[in-house]
Amino acid sequence: MVTSPRPTVGSSGSAGRPAAARAAASGSVTAATWGARGVIPNSIPIDTAIAVVYIAVNGSLSFLARRLDRYTRRQYGRTVQPSVADEVA
Secondary structure (H helix, E strand, O other), rough: OOOOOOOOOOOOOOOOOOOHHHHHOOOOOOOOHHHOOOOOOOOOHHHHHHHHHHHHHHHHHHHHHHHHHHHHHHOOOOOOOOOOOHHHH
């Protein structure tokens, strides 16, 4: 009589499968297992939120730079000139 080896405690008979495949088969799919597959669910809202933050930060920095330039021109009567070291480099 030939018997198959018994699985160890905690094993569900999927010893040769990758962790993401085992998790998907068991129904417990987390962000880590989706990331291991190279797929992130709901990536469009995430990308949109990142783009909104990026645009807001760049817009506020541009506004601040224009204000600083205007202040510098009013205060000193000229714009900030690049140094000689900047022109050489």
